[in-house]
Amino acid sequence: xxxxxxxxxxxxxxxxxVLKGINIDVAPGEVIAIIGRSGSGKSTLLRCINGxxxxxxxxxxxxxxxxxxxxxxxxxxxxKVGMIFQQFNLFPHLTxxxxxxxxxxxxxxxxxxxxxxxxxxMLERVGLGHKFDAYPDQLSGGQQQRVAIARALAMQPIAxxxxxxxxxxxxxxxxxxxxxxxxxxxxxxxxxxxxxxMRFARDxxxxxxxxxxGRVHEIGKPEEVFSNPKTPELQQFLGMTH
Amino acid sequence: xxxxxxxxxxRNLLLAARWTVLLSLVSFIGGGLVGAALLFARIGSGRIGPxxxxxxxxLFQGTPLLMQLFLAFFGLGLLGxxxxxxxxxxxxxxxWSAAFLTEIWRGCVEAIARGQxxxxxxxxxxxxxxxxxxxxxxxxxxxxxxxxGFSVQVVKGTALTSIIGFxxxxxxxxxxxxxxxxxxxxxxxxxxIYFCLCWPLSKSSQILERKLNVAHRNH
Ligand SMILES: Nc1ncnc2c1ncn2[C@@H]1O[C@H](COP(=O)(O)OP(=O)(O)OP(=O)(O)O)[C@@H](O)[C@H]1O
Ligand SMILES: [Mg+2]
Numbered sequence: 001x002x003x004x005x006x007x008x009x010x011x012x013x014x015x016x017x018v019l020k021g022i023n024i025d026v027a028p029g030e031v032i033a034i035i036g037r038s039g040s041g042k043s044t045l046l047r048c049i050n051g052x053x054x055x056x057x058x059x060x061x062x063x064x065x066x067x068x069x070x071x072x073x074x075x076x077x078x079x080k081v082g083m084i085f086q087q088f089n090l091f092p093h094l095t096x097x098x099x100x101x102x103x104x105x106x107x108x109x110x111x112x113x114x115x116x117x118x119x120x121x122m123l124e125r126v127g128l129g130h131k132f133d134a135y136p137d138q139l140s141g142g143q144q145q146r147v148a149i150a151r152a153l154a155m156q157p158i159a160x161x162x163x164x165x166x167x168x169x170x171x172x173x174x175x176x177x178x179x180x181x182x183x184x185x186x187x188x189x190x191x192x193x194x195x196x197x198m199r200f201a202r203d204x205x206x207x208x209x210x211x212x213x214g215r216v217h218e219i220g221k222p223e224e225v226f227s228n229p230k231t232p233e234l235q236q237f238l239g240m241t242h
Numbered sequence: 243x244x245x246x247x248x249x250x251x252x253r254n255l256l257l258a259a260r261w262t263v264l265l266s267l268v269s270f271i272g273g274g275l276v277g278a279a280l281l282f283a284r285i286g287s288g289r290i291g292p293x294x295x296x297x298x299x300x301l302f303q304g305t306p307l308l309m310q311l312f313l314a315f316f317g318l319g320l321l322g323x324x325x326x327x328x329x330x331x332x333x334x335x336x337x338w339s340a341a342f343l344t345e346i347w348r349g350c351v352e353a354i355a356r357g358q359x360x361x362x363x364x365x366x367x368x369x370x371x372x373x374x375x376x377x378x379x380x381x382x383x384x385x386x387x388x389x390x391g392f393s394v395q396v397v398k399g400t401a402l403t404s405i406i407g408f409x410x411x412x413x414x415x416x417x418x419x420x421x422x423x424x425x426x427x428x429x430x431x432x433x434x435i436y437f438c439l440c441w442p443l444s445k446s447s448q449i450l451e452r453k454l455n456v457a458h459r460n461h
Contacts, residue, residue: 050364071368078366089361093379103365106375148361155365 003028009058020214031191033201036211042194046161082152086164088144090136096147097132122150142173162193246422258414273339280344302341315406331403350385387451
């Protein structure tokens, strides 16, 4: 049984067809890396899965439930699928702890004490238990991104979407965030991540999706995709980034 | 003929200045309430709300306040409603303030990064929850300095109401001048009083702006 089923998904911005029929099935516990050139539609795909963009054709279902663009279905979907962004997007007016507590209390109506306990646990989990009372602007980029991960985890999603979550970080901060993601992967979290970290994709991911011009151009196990790229586009892409 | 001492002049002006302060407060607070209502209509997802507010703002920003005062005063009079000057002045200034405040605040809401909307959406929050917990707390903070700054415009705007016969500081200046024939002293004092009202406001707006830039934080 697939956890996330993406079937013939098309997305246009005006005349610009950005996704031209995407098919991907993700099994529970899979860690999928999405790679591809800038503009190939990687972010758009993740945003569609989270309902931040409406799809024009095709269907997306998560844990058996269709993604429909009305408020109720969207909310149900977003409780199942968390998203982490390149720019962290922490709420700057709230402490790290409050960032993690807010949506639990507001969306799930979790009592404050419980939300606080959950926030502590999740911050511990990303190694930031001691930063509960720090504001985002008092944290390094890597720490902020880990708070963002804790914030998403606190909603207890069954899958996480990560869009280039280390791209805005200084090189020395990348590994601390990837370590957290690796940990999640080993605990069985389903992950879809757009990434430029090829080594990470090779070591941690169960499958790699190469997107090119709005299509899934190649898909397969990391060994196959990286060692034996079949299409000239992927060969060129890998040559470019190595 | 009685002699007017400077003190007499000042005392009369200060008494009238109470009306300037009161009218400013009413206009600013009333304008703030109407402006807040307009703001929600403007940034809401409806069709009619945003269009209406856009037109409203353009109308009030695109015509002189003086004309708005005349229309409120004489226009309502034409309809057979006998409007006292204070009412026309209050209504016109409230509507005028609302137009500017709603526009200032819209700018503040739109200044909040799109990522804040997206992150809160992805956490399952609905529009009202996002507004209440994520967007407005941040927007309010950046709105404070320009809002306080605008209050200076309101105080100065009240001077125009003297033309429709509302006796506030400027009108009192004219009356006292007619009695004393000392226009320079009188208007000098009038200007001084306006300055004493406005300067603290614009100064605090500057200080607030600097403070909020240094530590943009809630608690
Ligand atoms: N909101 C939007 N409105 C119009 N066009 C958009 C919008 N978002 C994305 N696009 C277009 O869709 C195409 C794919 O964008 P997308 O962000 O998905 O690419 P990407 O693969 O994530 O690239 P990158 O590696 O640079 O992040 C681009 O041509 C982009 O200009
Ligand atoms: Mg992208």
